[in-house]
Amino acid sequence: MAACSVEELLAKAEQDEAEKLRSISVHKALDLEFDVGNLLACDKNPVESRSFGAQKKEDFLRSLARDNTQLLINEVWKLPTERVEQVIVAKLPEPTTPLPREKPPPKAKPPTKWEQFAKLKGIQKKKKTNLVWDETAKEWRRRWGYKRVKDDTKEWLIEVPETADPNEDQFAKRTTAKKERVAKNELNRLRNIARTQKGKTPGVGLIPTAQPSKDELNRAVSVAKTSTASAGRFQDRLPKEKAPRNTGKKRKFEPLIGDFSSEKHKQLELLKLMGSKRPKLDVTKAVNKQMREEDREEAAARHRKGAGKKGRKGNMSGKGKGGKGGKGGKGGGKPGGKPGGKPGGKPGGKAAAGGGGKRRSKAGKH
Amino acid sequence: MTQLDSVVKPKTKRSKRFLESRAPKLTEDVKTAMIMKGGNTSETVTKALKDIHSLKKPNAVLYKKKNITRPFEDSTSLEFFSKKTDCSLFLFGSHNKKRPNNFIFGRLFDFHVLDMIELGIEKFVSLSEIKANKFPEGTKPMLVFAGEVFDSDAEHRRLKSLLIDFFRGPTVPAVRLAGLEHVLHFTALDGKIYMRSYKCLLKKSGCRTPRIELEEIGPSLDFVLRRTHLASDDLYKLAHKQPKALKPKKKKNISHDAFGTKFGRVHMQKQDLSKLRTRKMKGLRKRRGAAVAEEGQAPKVAKEES
Numbered sequence: 004m005a006a007c008s009v010e011e012l013l014a015k016a017e018q019d020e021a022e023k024l025r026s027i028s029v030h031k032a033l034d035l036e037f038d039v040g041n042l043l044a045c046d047k048n049p050v051e052s053r054s055f056g057a058q059k060k061e062d063f064l065r066s067l068a069r070d071n072t073q074l075l076i077n078e079v080w081k082l083p084t085e086r087v088e089q090v091i092v093a094k095l096p097e098p099t100t101p102l103p104r105e106k107p108p109p110k111a112k113p114p115t116k117w118e119q120f121a122k123l124k125g126i127q128k129k130k131k132t133n134l135v136w137d138e139t140a141k142e143w144r145r146r147w148g149y150k151r152v153k154d155d156t157k158e159w160l161i162e163v164p165e166t167a168d169p170n171e172d173q174f175a176k177r178t179t180a181k182k183e184r185v186a187k188n189e190l191n192r193l194r195n196i197a198r199t200q201k202g203k204t205p206g207v208g209l210i211p212t213a214q215p216s217k218d219e220l221n222r223a224v225s226v227a228k229t230s231t232a233s234a235g236r237f238q239d240r241l242p243k244e245k246a247p248r249n250t251g252k253k254r255k256f257e258p259l260i261g262d263f264s265s266e267k268h269k270q271l272e273l274l275k276l277m278g279s280k281r282p283k284l285d286v287t288k289a290v291n292k293q294m295r296e297e298d299r300e301e302a303a304a305r306h307r308k309g310a311g312k313k314g315r316k317g318n319m320s321g322k323g324k325g326g327k328g329g330k331g332g333k334g335g336g337k338p339g340g341k342p343g344g345k346p347g348g349k350p351g352g353k354a355a356a357g358g359g360g361k362r363r364s365k366a367g368k369h
Numbered sequence: 370m371t372q373l374d375s376v377v378k379p380k381t382k383r384s385k386r387f388l389e390s391r392a393p394k395l396t397e398d399v400k401t402a403m404i405m406k407g408g409n410t411s412e413t414v415t416k417a418l419k420d421i422h423s424l425k426k427p428n429a430v431l432y433k434k435k436n437i438t439r440p441f442e443d444s445t446s447l448e449f450f451s452k453k454t455d456c457s458l459f460l461f462g463s464h465n466k467k468r469p470n471n472f473i474f475g476r477l478f479d480f481h482v483l484d485m486i487e488l489g490i491e492k493f494v495s496l497s498e499i500k501a502n503k504f505p506e507g508t509k510p511m512l513v514f515a516g517e518v519f520d521s522d523a524e525h526r527r528l529k530s531l532l533i534d535f536f537r538g539p540t541v542p543a544v545r546l547a548g549l550e551h552v553l554h555f556t557a558l559d560g561k562i563y564m565r566s567y568k569c570l571l572k573k574s575g576c577r578t579p580r581i582e583l584e585e586i587g588p589s590l591d592f593v594l595r596r597t598h599l600a601s602d603d604l605y606k607l608a609h610k611q612p613k614a615l616k617p618k619k620k621k622n623i624s625h626d627a628f629g630t631k632f633g634r635v636h637m638q639k640q641d642l643s644k645l646r647t648r649k650m651k652g653l654r655k656r657r658g659a660a661v662a663e664e665g666q667a668p669k670v671a672k673e674e675s
Contacts, residue, residue, distance in 0.1 A: 026575065027581075041533065042509060042537075042544070043511075044512070050516050050556060061585075064563055065567070068515075068556075069581055069582070069583045071554065072511060076569075077578050092544060093543060102609075103608035104608055105398075106478070106480075107610070109395060192378075
């Protein structure tokens with residue numbers, strides 16, 4: 004009896020639940036696809052195409068829309084909710100439907116020449132305050148820009164240096180210097196842009212640098228000379244001017260018909276060379292080559308060493324020092340150098356480096 | 370125009386800020402639409418354009434003047450306008466004898482036309498014709514697409530993606546439940562596409578989830594598909610490319626099997642098994658003469674269920 008009543012109760016409860024849910028449940032042959040992040044639902048069930056009247060069609064469309072919306076709403080209501088300022092909000096997941104972007108993803112800014120150099124040398128940017136205390140004006144001023152501190156173009160009195168020409172305008176000199184610095188900065192900015200766009204920077208002619216080298220001047224002269232309508236053919240030479248070096252050589256051919264004796268001579272020479280079994284070796288040239296190669300290798304090794312020593316706080320360089328120092332210490336017979344103490348830390352390594360051969364020789368020179 | 374590090378540098382902070390707002394971003398702004406009309410438009414088209422503008426309102430620009438251009442023949446002027454107003458969606462309405470009541474939905478990528486789909490309006494009921502309570506401006510609509518064609522046919526699939534892009538509004542982290550008021554329902558039936566817009570009424574159902582009743586508010590349009598201009602596959606793919614920074618970082622040493630069970634991979638030090646105390650049995654006792662080296666090596670990586 005008791006068991007029966009329990010079953011009945013359960014059945015009744017189930018029925019009630021079903022009754023409740025009936026108003027919000029919709030049955031579809033295929034489940035809908037949801038993208039709740041976009042509040043989007045896709046119903047893939049085939050829509051029955053029957054001939055409707057105009058009014059009936061509207062009703063059909065609305066009932067279809069109602070069912071689909073109900074399913075979407077059911078999905079949204081399952082999401083975790085939150086109360087924000089007395090309003091219930093549902094947290095939406097990320098949208099899953101792939102949609103094209105508006106613009107391509109942003110590219111990283113290409114490093115400027117200075118940034119490249121700074122990275123190579125391990126120079127890091129230091130954050131500086133924007134405002135600086137100005138002692139003379141007794142107020143806070145910008146570090147740079149308009150109304151900056153220590154603005155040397157805004158001084159009302161400048162002492163004329165003893166070596167300077169007394170008629171020279173010192174004020175104008177400073178303003179022009181400032182203008183030139185600004186122009187140089189702008190030029191460098193443009194050069195950076197050109198470099199990143201793989202365009203040609205002004206490579207020919209005289210590039211405005213602080214102190215053009217002899218080579219650069221020579222190149223500028225030769226470029227200027229050949230920049231005529233006849234490619235510099237009728238250009239006069241200066242009295243002591245040398246022919247430009249490292250410029251392309253023009254090929255010259257023998258005349259096709261004419262004196263055959265030189266050609267014959269050349270061919271015979273060639274045959275003789277090929278016929279003789281002795282290898283042709285220019286001893287001086289070979290020796291020179293060998294010597295130059297050795298020099299180059301030595302220089303490379305020295306450079307590598309130097310770079311290791313110069314490195315700032317790099318872990319690697321520190322280790323290198325320690326290792327080297329250990330050897331030096333052994334050689335010097337100092338007890339301070341730890342032979343196998345790689346993880347011995349910096350102080351030990353440094354002390355050992357002090358006993359190194361190179362340092363010592365330097366100390367001796369001083 | 371949008372290049373920030375171009376040769377011409379912005380002279381004021383304001384212009385710099387403006388260029389920054391136009392520059393490509395990691396997470397993009399909401400796509401805005403420009404709604405314009407061609408050389409000739411019928412009343413239907415003009416009204417329909419206005420209604421679509423009011424659906425899309427905060428993220429749309431309605432062009433008041435005529436623009437005598439044919440997007441399918443030459444889209445340069447569209448691209449120019451998109452650059453000018455920073456819009457990447459457009460809706461172009463026109464009317465002529467060959468193609469009466471013509472709508473062109475389109476989207477652009479990097480200021481070049483990606484997709485264009487031409488739809489002819491067969492029937493139009495405007496927003497003002499139906500007397501009903503409307504929803505507030507800028508409501509994020511719920512989008513529903515019905516019909517198998519939206520999944521099977523390539524053009525319809527692209528149209529679906531375009532319409533989602535056009536109408537979805539901003540992507541939001543959370544939504545107010547009582548604010549889900551607007552439903553846009555697209556039905557593909559008998560070669561036509563029915564666009565209906567309903568106001569959603571939340572009724573009590575006896576449980577937590579409300580029962581939905583819909584009330585038509587307009588605009589309602591019946592479309593037929595006309596010409597299409599779809600992006601090539603590689604361009605379409607390029608437009609979908611997400612920046613690396615947005616991709617979720619892969620978590621190491623965690624995996625899942627087919628049943629969704631989570632596995633963790635633990636890397637351990639080599640165990641010293643020489644000090645392991647095992648149960649002593651008579652049979653396993655070392656014999657005097659036998660070799661001692663029979664201790665097994667511990668596996669380097671132990672798999673454990675977490």
